[in-house]
Amino acid sequence: MPIRVRLTIAFAAAMFLIVLLAGIFVYLRVSADLNDIIDDALQARADDLSTLVQSSDSGPPPLTAGELAGGASSIEEGFFQILTAAGKPISTTLQASAGAALTHQQVRAALRRPTIFHGTVRGIEGEARSLGEIAHDARGRTYIVVAGASTDDRHEALENLSRTFLAGAPLALLLASGLGYLLAGRALAPVRAMRGRAERITLERSGDRLPLPAAEDELRELGQTLNTMLDRIEAGLTRERVFVADASHELRTPLAILKAELELADRPERSGADVRDALRSARAEVDRLAQLAADLLVIARSDQGQLQIAPESVSLAEVLERVAGRFRRRAEASGREIVVEGAPDVAADLDRFRIEQALGNLVENALRHGEGEIRLSARHDGSRVVLEVADRGPGFAAGFAEQAFERFSRGDAGRSGEGAGLGLAIVRAIAVAHGGEAMAMSADGVTVLRISLPAGGVRAASGP
Numbered sequence: 001m002p003i004r005v006r007l008t009i010a011f012a013a014a015m016f017l018i019v020l021l022a023g024i025f026v027y028l029r030v031s032a033d034l035n036d037i038i039d040d041a042l043q044a045r046a047d048d049l050s051t052l053v054q055s056s057d058s059g060p061p062p063l064t065a066g067e068l069a070g071g072a073s074s075i076e077e078g079f080f081q082i083l084t085a086a087g088k089p090i091s092t093t094l095q096a097s098a099g100a101a102l103t104h105q106q107v108r109a110a111l112r113r114p115t116i117f118h119g120t121v122r123g124i125e126g127e128a129r130s131l132g133e134i135a136h137d138a139r140g141r142t143y144i145v146v147a148g149a150s151t152d153d154r155h156e157a158l159e160n161l162s163r164t165f166l167a168g169a170p171l172a173l174l175l176a177s178g179l180g181y182l183l184a185g186r187a188l189a190p191v192r193a194m195r196g197r198a199e200r201i202t203l204e205r206s207g208d209r210l211p212l213p214a215a216e217d218e219l220r221e222l223g224q225t226l227n228t229m230l231d232r233i234e235a236g237l238t239r240e241r242v243f244v245a246d247a248s249h250e251l252r253t254p255l256a257i258l259k260a261e262l263e264l265a266d267r268p269e270r271s272g273a274d275v276r277d278a279l280r281s282a283r284a285e286v287d288r289l290a291q292l293a294a295d296l297l298v299i300a301r302s303d304q305g306q307l308q309i310a311p312e313s314v315s316l317a318e319v320l321e322r323v324a325g326r327f328r329r330r331a332e333a334s335g336r337e338i339v340v341e342g343a344p345d346v347a348a349d350l351d352r353f354r355i356e357q358a359l360g361n362l363v364e365n366a367l368r369h370g371e372g373e374i375r376l377s378a379r380h381d382g383s384r385v386v387l388e389v390a391d392r393g394p395g396f397a398a399g400f401a402e403q404a405f406e407r408f409s410r411g412d413a414g415r416s417g418e419g420a421g422l423g424l425a426i427v428r429a430i431a432v433a434h435g436g437e438a439m440a441m442s443a444d445g446v447t448v449l450r451i452s453l454p455a456g457g458v459r460a461a462s463g464p
Helices: 003-054 104-112 152-187 189-200 218-265 272-303 316-333 352-369 423-433
Strands: 078-084 089-092 115-120 127-136 142-150 312-315 338-340 346-350 371-381 384-392 437-443 446-454
Touching: 003 078, 003 127, 003 142, 003 152, 078 127, 104 115, 104 127, 104 142, 152 189, 189 218, 218 272, 312 316, 312 352, 316 338, 316 346, 316 352, 316 371, 316 384, 346 352, 346 371, 352 371, 352 384, 352 423, 352 446, 423 437, 423 446
Parallel strands: 338 371
Antiparallel strands: 078 089, 078 142, 115 127, 127 142, 312 346, 371 384, 384 446, 437 446
């Protein structure tokens, strides 16, 4: 069922309940007011009758309705009676055959205090309402004076009121439901507008956004949230497109070289030595492709939040020495030196393989693009563990330090340098998987690549 219809039904149900409660309240209030009016009139009539009894010294006088102030104009509309203390009628405006207007129990109640009675009285059409109270004549004799009135007019007024409600309530509900339907449609108009725009948003029109209502309400907040989600999706799609384009670019060169080498090796005029050289070159390109595929897998898993780490207690000094040992011979071959610094007693719960992979990528970057001595260091800096690889050289180009850890980013815009531009991106992915971050700085001829990790689990390394 559409929301608009459900809102209309809910609105109609609420209005029905309100009308019902209002009708019950008005009915009860009018009924009580009518009772009060009748009781006040009965009290005035009973007081007049008590005055007649008190002024008489020869017994209760005979009664006629017209003699009493505020009396009924006809026997059918009201009546008066004077009863003895035993409940026997002495004087009455009713027919003689009507008998006493009060029962013996009602007489006893009236002897205690003035009391209102409701019921049938012979000689009065319909139901009657009576008031009985004590009166004493001039000789001190006790009587009960009774003033009564028919309640037919009261019943007729309440019936008219009920009929009015029964006739007007459906019309009121119908009007309220129509108004609720219109208001619901107006309130949901922004939703229809957002839905219509959402149907037109495609990958080709990803820049479109949902229209926002002018009112600062929940629908506007929903639209803003959905637009923010579309921004994230578009950014992710753009990132994936760039990723695919960059990966295709990086794969094209080694595949082209591999194809050329195999074609050369397949020529009949090539000697055995030439074929072996071609195969060695092809194997090198295959290794490069395998490394690129492994790097791309790490980046892809990182994007999906699936880069798994297996923390274990490791000595950071030991990790630095292992990484330096892997690259020391290569550094010496190029006339450079790798130096390990840092406190040997710093240990932490880290994924040894991933941290060594990240540090290895930083050293690889320093060997390819830096100059002079390469320094590896580790320290416990307050709430962080900091790993650094520093070297001397030209450093990063202006503004490139902030992009250094982006995938496929290289200082040469033409991508003519060595590597695929994924090494530092993998460093950042590993740092993020550990809950940390990676950054690059260049100043005064020194380039520093830093990995900063949370200090949770950091402690002094155990001795040998």
